[in-house]
Amino acid sequence: MSEFLAGGLVNGVAVGSIYALIALGFALLYKSTKILNLAHGELVLFGGYLAIALSRALPFPAAVFLTLVAAGLLGFAIERAVMRPLFGQSLLSVIIVTLALGYIVRGVMVGMWGGDTRQFIGVVPTGVATVAGIPIQRVGLYSAGTALFLLAAFGLFFRYSLIGIAMRAAANEQLTASALGVSLRRVFAYAWAFAAMAAAVGGILLGLWLGVNFALGFVGLKALAAVILGGLDSIPGAILGGVLIGVLETTIGGYVDAHVIYGFKDILAFVVILLVLIVRPYGLFGTEHVERL
Amino acid sequence: MALRPAGDYKVDYGADMALLDTAFYRRGFLLLLLALAAAPLWTGRFIFLLTTIGIFAIGATGLTILTGFTGQISLGHAAFMAIGAYGSALLTGRFGLPFPVALPLAGLIAFAFGAVVALPSLRIKGLYLAIATLAFQFLTEYGIIHAVGEGLGAISVRAPRIGPWTLRGEVQTYYLVLVIWLLAGTFAANLARTRVGLALMAVRDRDYAAQVMGINLLAYKTLAFGLAAGYAGVAGSLWAHYNRLISPEHFTIVTSIDYVAMVVMGGLGSIWGPHLGAAFVTALSQGLKIVTPAVVTVLPGFATAATPLREIAFGAILIALLIWEPGGLAQLARKLKRRLDLWPFSY
Numbered sequence: 337m338s339e340f341l342a343g344g345l346v347n348g349v350a351v352g353s354i355y356a357l358i359a360l361g362f363a364l365l366y367k368s369t370k371i372l373n374l375a376h377g378e379l380v381l382f383g384g385y386l387a388i389a390l391s392r393a394l395p396f397p398a399a400v401f402l403t404l405v406a407a408g409l410l411g412f413a414i415e416r417a418v419m420r421p422l423f424g425q426s427l428l429s430v431i432i433v434t435l436a437l438g439y440i441v442r443g444v445m446v447g448m449w450g451g452d453t454r455q456f457i458g459v460v461p462t463g464v465a466t467v468a469g470i471p472i473q474r475v476g477l478y479s480a481g482t483a484l485f486l487l488a489a490f491g492l493f494f495r496y497s498l499i500g501i502a503m504r505a506a507a508n509e510q511l512t513a514s515a516l517g518v519s520l521r522r523v524f525a526y527a528w529a530f531a532a533m534a535a536a537v538g539g540i541l542l543g544l545w546l547g548v549n550f551a552l553g554f555v556g557l558k559a560l561a562a563v564i565l566g567g568l569d570s571i572p573g574a575i576l577g578g579v580l581i582g583v584l585e586t587t588i589g590g591y592v593d594a595h596v597i598y599g600f601k602d603i604l605a606f607v608v609i610l611l612v613l614i615v616r617p618y619g620l621f622g623t624e625h626v627e628r629l
Numbered sequence: 630m631a632l633r634p635a636g637d638y639k640v641d642y643g644a645d646m647a648l649l650d651t652a653f654y655r656r657g658f659l660l661l662l663l664a665l666a667a668a669p670l671w672t673g674r675f676i677f678l679l680t681t682i683g684i685f686a687i688g689a690t691g692l693t694i695l696t697g698f699t700g701q702i703s704l705g706h707a708a709f710m711a712i713g714a715y716g717s718a719l720l721t722g723r724f725g726l727p728f729p730v731a732l733p734l735a736g737l738i739a740f741a742f743g744a745v746v747a748l749p750s751l752r753i754k755g756l757y758l759a760i761a762t763l764a765f766q767f768l769t770e771y772g773i774i775h776a777v778g779e780g781l782g783a784i785s786v787r788a789p790r791i792g793p794w795t796l797r798g799e800v801q802t803y804y805l806v807l808v809i810w811l812l813a814g815t816f817a818a819n820l821a822r823t824r825v826g827l828a829l830m831a832v833r834d835r836d837y838a839a840q841v842m843g844i845n846l847l848a849y850k851t852l853a854f855g856l857a858a859g860y861a862g863v864a865g866s867l868w869a870h871y872n873r874l875i876s877p878e879h880f881t882i883v884t885s886i887d888y889v890a891m892v893v894m895g896g897l898g899s900i901w902g903p904h905l906g907a908a909f910v911t912a913l914s915q916g917l918k919i920v921t922p923a924v925v926t927v928l929p930g931f932a933t934a935a936t937p938l939r940e941i942a943f944g945a946i947l948i949a950l951l952i953w954e955p956g957g958l959a960q961l962a963r964k965l966k967r968r969l970d971l972w973p974f975s976y
Contacts, residue, residue: 418948422952426955427756428696428702428889429893429955432951436943436947439940439947443940446940447941560760598775606768617752
């Protein structure tokens with residue numbers, strides 16, 4: 337039993353750190369634009385597919401770099417072409433538009449790369465390593481490291497850089513920030529670019545681990561559970577939420593899957609969403625919103 | 630044709646509240662009814678399109694009550710449709726109930742589920758509610774697959790029997806759907822101008838302000854969710870008996886998204902919105918399905934690109950319409966009529 341728990345914990349952290357990276361993109365975007373991007377899963381796949389296609393022709397670091405650049409540009413393009421004309425529209429319209437965006441991105445990807453699973457070929461050592469006697473996927477280590485690095489990098493960025501401070505100001509109160517000279521357009525554009533890049537990082541790690549295919553668009557929804565758990569507008573919350581979801585999945589989900597009812601692991605994230613929303617809707621670290629008339 | 634006297638000549642309350650308040654609308658609606666009643670004559674083998682539009686329009690009307698009039702977002706509408714479909718299949722199959730009893734019962738079962746789902750809506754709203762309903766959508770799919778067991782949840786359904794008649798074939802099902810479609814649409818249109826409808830709109834505009842004015846939020850939010858689910862349940866029951874084979878694949882998140890697309894594209898808060906939206910979305914997705922094979926026969930190389938192009942076109946048209954006319958098709962029709970009123974003069 338304790339072996340099952342320890343193994344579950346370590347592997348849960350490994351899987352969870354990938355969720356965390358994807359969740360980071362949700363939180364980044366929601367924090368500064370108040371938009372929940374339901375096309376995030378598609379952006380993750382886009383990063384994975386593009387990096388795999390590029391790594392066939394280029395060395396791995398160059399492929400990763402180009403993928404991040406492309407993802408950033410895609411983010412800018414989405415903001416400019418689609419989200420800016422819809423500024424100030426109702427929540428429902430924005431949700432629908434992100435879903436429609438997902439259709440378009442997925443359609444383009446199916447058209448370009450077909451529907452089968454694709455994988456990186458021998459770019460970095462994968463397989464199984466042992467940490468303190470527990471076998472663990474090596475990709476898990478990479479993603480845990482990347483998650484920690486990005487957490488620190490975005491923490492510093494929001495704390496010290498000018499655009500980061502502008503983004504926090506816009507997150508706090510859009511109109512006031514705008515009146516004080518913060519360009520909301522630029523803030524939104526950067527937010528979309530960063531979110532798309534975070535999604536691409538998640539997609540690359542996912543590609544290293546399982547390969548990418550279209551069933552994995554689902555992973556975006558698990559990351560949604562992570563941000564809800566951590567608090568929609570909190571970046572540390574997204575990371576911690578991702579890891580927690582990963583651990584819950586491999587321990588509780590794994591146990592129930594094996595002993596009680598089949599397939600519970602895939603649905604656990606949604607049970608968590610419902611529980612969190614009923615008990616503590618703003619999540620672990622989210623800003624509590626008090627409504628006044 | 631669209632002439633209306635300058636000034637407002639309505640002299641009694643009834644005339645002011647009429648759903649079809651001018652001769653133009655009354656004649657137009659009569660023409661529409663005639664065209665729908667005679668549809669098998671002019672649609673030929675495309676009658677299935679109208680049946681599908683009718684079924685989805687019933688479901689979308691429910692979502693309009695919930696989203697357009699009460700302001701609660703639901704991304705789990707297809708789950709209620711699934712509950713209605715499976716409920717109806719069970720009632721007619723295992724319990725041997727006649728179809729005319731099973732149809733409203735399926736609606737009632739979905740109503741009960743909707744009332745339960747409404748409970749979190751008292752605590753969470755907006756985006757959070759959308760996510761909660763999304764979770765409900767996936768949990769329902771999972772629940773149905775596991776409850777049915779074999780065959781990934783697919784079951785077969787009996788043909789609808791009304792009294793001594795068994796409805797078989799496209800045309801008979803179409804008339805069944807048409808009657809229920811009209812009833813459902815009329816009920817929703819009337820609901821919008823009653824005390825209940827006004828209370829729902831007050832909840833939409835500001836729920837706490839409505840509560841201060843004495844509107845019971847628990848009761849009205851539960852009622853709105855229940856009604857929406859009930860409509861979806863009836864639509865699901867019709868869908869089940871029309872298709873004769875149902876599986877959770879018919880009621881996935883994609884269908885829920887289609888529903889939201891229908892009410893948003895049709896026009897939120899308009900009684901015509903869901904019907905226009907259902908017609909548009911169904912015609913668009915089915916139309917693309919019909920057009921693409923035709924293109925493939927001309928350009929064989931197009932075959933691999935056909936499926937992704939359909940998705941891209943659907944997404945692009947959705948986005949374009951929302952940017953161009955956020956009020957949806959109902960608003961577009963209103964603008965067109967206003968222009969025709971004064972044609973050929975600009976004012």
